[in-house]
Each structure stands twice: as structure tokens, then as C-alpha cells.
Amino acid sequence: MMESTMPQLEIGSVKAKLPIVQGGMGVGVSLSRLASAVADEGGIGVISTAAIGRIKPDSDESDSTILREVIRKTKALTRGIFGLNIMMAISDFNEHLKVAIEEKVAVVFLGAGLPLRIPEIISVDRARNCFTNLVPKISSSRAAQAICKFWDRHYSITPDAVVVEGPRAGGHLGFRMEDINNPEFRLEVLLPEVIKEIVPYEQKYGRSIPVIAAGGIYSGEDIHKFIELGAKGVKMGTRFVATNECDVDSKFKQAYVDCSEEDLILINSPVGLPGRAIKSKLLTDVSRGIIKPINCLWKCLKTCDRRKAPYCIAEALSNARNGDLVNGFAFAGANAFRIKEIISVKELMSTLVEEFNLVTSPTA
Ligand SMILES: Cc1cc2nc3c(=O)[nH]c(=O)nc-3n(C[C@H](O)[C@H](O)[C@H](O)COP(=O)(O)O)c2cc1C
Known part of the structure; x- marks a missing residue:
């Protein structure tokens, strides 16, 4: 990989060489192959836990057991940083979070819901002291404020980072249908609003709470734009689907x-x-x-x-x-139509770095 002028991304106890997080994608879209390839390239790879049991339809193992196997497989494949995406909306939420903490997964992204209460089975002490960094995904400054305020008041902790996702993302969107195309909800508008809400908690706890931007980020220029706007990193899903390593048909x-x-x-x-x-x-x-x-x-x-x-x-x-797009469908971000070929994760990451470098030093 060429020399990068991208800043590193530090989330609590872990530091990634590149500020690129691969979005967790269910069902079974981002598993060990994709996550380990991204981690190998210096980004943060993410396994989606949503309905993970469906990857082994004939097995009578529980979803949590299958999740544990996928985590261990990923550990065996890479020495880089990887995490899990656990949707608040899934019935198995508590069990999956418990597995993540037991397996010392570096980062857990909490999507599709407002993670206010820390589940009792994990205990606040454990959440405070465990190796796993907790990163809620939100779509408004109000949600960022609600989480920070609740965690501060009840647990005396802050999130280890926050992902703010705009309405151009693939997958489920944290917006009302009528707000999705409203320019007031663009990521460029949301990001500075979220950063403003986070600052008082960074000051109170004397720690940095990186804000990671997501939704419609496609190129190295886009990454540069959001870093200039104050993001410490970006989370991208759509681009990683179109890679050789993505775990789908x-x-x-x-x-x-x-x-x-x-x-x-x-x-x-x-x-x-x-x-x-x-x-x-x-x-x-x-x-x-x-x-x-x-x-x-x-x-x-x-x-x-x-x-x-x-x-x-x-x-x-x-x-x-599994390749049946008649009786199923693929989630995809607003930029998916720009994809023209399937490439390797290595190629994708190098291209993003190269495009980013060109903005910072156009004559290089
Ligand atoms: C195919 C696909 C599946 C996704 N599945 C999930 C999911 O299960 N849980 C979740 O929180 N986000 C999910 N997402 C959202 C991604 O994690 C990421 O936040 C999003 O893709 C970023 O926007 P982008 O696609 O424009 O890069 C999914 C996205 C895609 C494209």
C-alpha cells in the first residue's frame, strides 16, 4: 500500500492505520472474509451479527455459537482490527454483546435503535472496564445528545466513538421517509451538529470521542471532505460489497x-x-x-x-x-449505481488512499 496522508483513527483502546471503517452488513454480507481483508489493509473490518445463524441453515447450533465461530475465524485470518455490528432491534442483542465482550472484540457498533440502557447481563462495570469499545450509530444530534446524557447520568461513561449516518446510506435508515431527501438532513449538515453535541462530554471526561461519518461516502475526495468537516473517520458499506472478498454470492x-x-x-x-x-x-x-x-x-x-x-x-x-435476487433483495447505498466492477479490498483501499493524497498534495 502506498504512503497515506490520511490520519489514523483511534477508538478508545485501538488505533487503526487508516480512518476507514467497513460498515457491518447483514444478513451474512460482511463476515470473516471481508472483515479480515479490510483489517489487513489497515482499516477496521466489521462482521454483521444480524441473523448470522442463516449462514449455516442446516446447523442446530445457536446464533451465538455461530457468531463465536465467525469471530474466532476472523482472528485467525488477521492481526488487524475488526469489530461487530449488532442491531439493537434483534432479539439476540444481549447474547451477541456478551459474546463480543467475552471474545474481546475490539469494537462493537450498535445500529438500528437508540442504545440508552446498557443491558444488565453486561453490567456497567464490565462495560466501563472491558476491552470492547462501544460505538452507537445515530442519525441526528438529538440522538447523540440523548445517549451521551443518559450514559453520563446513569453510568458515568461516554461512548468510545459515535457514527453519524446520513440518508444516502445503504440498508436501514434512521430517518422518516419524508426527511430522506430533505437537504436539512444531509450528512454535511448533520456531522457538525453531532460534533457540537459531543464536545461538552469530551471536555467533562477529558477524552476524545471520535465522530465517524457514514452514508454515501464513495471516494477518497469524499473521505477528505468529511475529515475537513471534523470527522475522525468514515464508515463505508456500499463500496465494500463490490469487492472479491465480500461474503455474498x-x-x-x-x-x-x-x-x-x-x-x-x-x-x-x-x-x-x-x-x-x-x-x-x-x-x-x-x-x-x-x-x-x-x-x-x-x-x-x-x-x-x-x-x-x-x-x-x-x-x-x-x-x-445466496444469489436469489428474485425472492430477495440487496440493500445498497445511493451511490451503488456508480460501481462498474468488482475489485479486491486491497485495490479499493489503495484507490481511496491515492484519491485522498491527491487532494492533500495535488502535485505528488
Ligand atoms: C448490503 C448492506 C447491508 C447492511 N446491513 C446493515 C446491518 O445489518 N446493520 C447495520 O447497522 N447497518 C447495515 N448497513 C449499513 C452499513 O453498515 C453502513 O453504515 C452503510 O452502508 C454506509 O453507507 P454507504 O453504503 O453509502 O457506504 C448495511 C448496508 C448495506 C449496503
Whole structure:
């Protein structure tokens, strides 16, 4: 890898060479192969724990056991830094967080929900003293303030970093449908607002709480722009799907290469949030009111109402992961249509560094 002028990213007890976090992507999109490749290149790789049991459909092991195996496999593959993405909305949240702490995972990103209460099974002392750094993902300065205030008042701790995700991201979005295209909610606007909320807690605790920007970040120039705006790092999902190492079937990756801007649509997900995805037959059927029967054996999402959900999202995402994009769909960010080829993680990271360097020293 060429010399980088990018700053390093320090989250609590860990320091990554590059300020690039690969977004955790479920179901089974970011597992050990992708996360270890990103970690090897100096970024932070992230395993998504959402419905992780679906990667071994014939196994009777619990999701937590399968998660532990995936973590151990990743450890065996890389000496770099990797973390987990655990959605607040999943029923297994507490168990997955417990596994993360027991396995001494460096960072846990907490997505899809407001992580106010620290689960009792973990205990505040443990959260304060464990190796694992806790990083909530939020989409407004109000949410940043609510978490910092609650953790300060009840636990005397701060988050180890915060991810602020704007409305151009892939996957579930922390916005109301009507706010997604409102310029007031652009990442460029949200980021400085979130940083302002965090500063008093940095001062009170005498520590840095890095703010990481996410959602629609595509190039090294974009990374530079958000670092100039005060971000200490960026989190990117869409770009990492289109890599050789991404843990999905090649048809999923090809859907990224083939999609046009018009194919990227907003949906109402059974999780109870809007989401951005590539149009598929399943999504078209659902938009026409065709209900897909749900055979729900295990309520994997706390927020899913089985009686009203038009389809099972875990199954749809798992189908897509395995290459069935007719009975499933791929989540994707607003920039997915710009992807023209599948490359290696090494190539992607080098390109991002090169583009970033060109902004900082254009004659180099
Ligand atoms: C295919 C895909 C699946 C995703 N799954 C999850 C998930 O399970 N949990 C989560 O918190 N975020 C999820 N995300 C969001 C990413 O972690 C990341 O925050 C986002 O992709 C950043 O925006 P970008 O795609 O424009 O780079 C997903 C994104 C994509 C593209």
C-alpha cells in the first residue's frame, strides 16, 4: 500500500492505520472474509451479527455459537482490527454483546435503535472496564445528545466513538421517509451538529470521542471532505460489497454493477424503518400489495410484527446473499449505481488512499 496522508483513527483502546471503517452488513454480507481483508489493509473490518445463524441453515447450533465461530475465524485470518455490528432491534442483542465482550472484540457498533440502557447481563462495570469499545450509530444530534446524557447520568461513561449516518446510506435508515431527501438532513449538515453535541462530554471526561461519518461516502475526495468537516473517520458499506472478498454470492455483487440510479429505491422495511435497496421482483410484488406468506419460527427482530409484515426480511436478505435476487433483495447505498466492477479490498483501499493524497498534495 502506498504512503497515506490520511490520519489514523483511534477508538478508545485501538488505533487503526487508516480512518476507514467497513460498515457491518447483514444478513451474512460482511463476515470473516471481508472483515479480515479490510483489517489487513489497515482499516477496521466489521462482521454483521444480524441473523448470522442463516449462514449455516442446516446447523442446530445457536446464533451465538455461530457468531463465536465467525469471530474466532476472523482472528485467525488477521492481526488487524475488526469489530461487530449488532442491531439493537434483534432479539439476540444481549447474547451477541456478551459474546463480543467475552471474545474481546475490539469494537462493537450498535445500529438500528437508540442504545440508552446498557443491558444488565453486561453490567456497567464490565462495560466501563472491558476491552470492547462501544460505538452507537445515530442519525441526528438529538440522538447523540440523548445517549451521551443518559450514559453520563446513569453510568458515568461516554461512548468510545459515535457514527453519524446520513440518508444516502445503504440498508436501514434512521430517518422518516419524508426527511430522506430533505437537504436539512444531509450528512454535511448533520456531522457538525453531532460534533457540537459531543464536545461538552469530551471536555467533562477529558477524552476524545471520535465522530465517524457514514452514508454515501464513495471516494477518497469524499473521505477528505468529511475529515475537513471534523470527522475522525468514515464508515463505508456500499463500496465494500463490490469487492472479491465480500461474503455474498457473485450475483449479489453483479446486481451492484448492473444497477442504474433508478433501480435504487426506498422501501418500508418490516424492521419499522425505511431502507434503501436495489429494486427486485420481491420488492415490486410487495409494493403492489402481494403478501408473501411468513413462516416465522423465531422472532429474530423485536420490532417485526409477524401478523402485518408482508414478507420475512431475514429470509429475503438471506436469499439475496445466496444469489436469489428474485425472492430477495440487496440493500445498497445511493451511490451503488456508480460501481462498474468488482475489485479486491486491497485495490479499493489503495484507490481511496491515492484519491485522498491527491487532494492533500495535488502535485505528488
Ligand atoms: C448490503 C448492506 C447491508 C447492511 N446491513 C446493515 C446491518 O445489518 N446493520 C447495520 O447497522 N447497518 C447495515 N448497513 C449499513 C452499513 O453498515 C453502513 O453504515 C452503510 O452502508 C454506509 O453507507 P454507504 O453504503 O453509502 O457506504 C448495511 C448496508 C448495506 C449496503
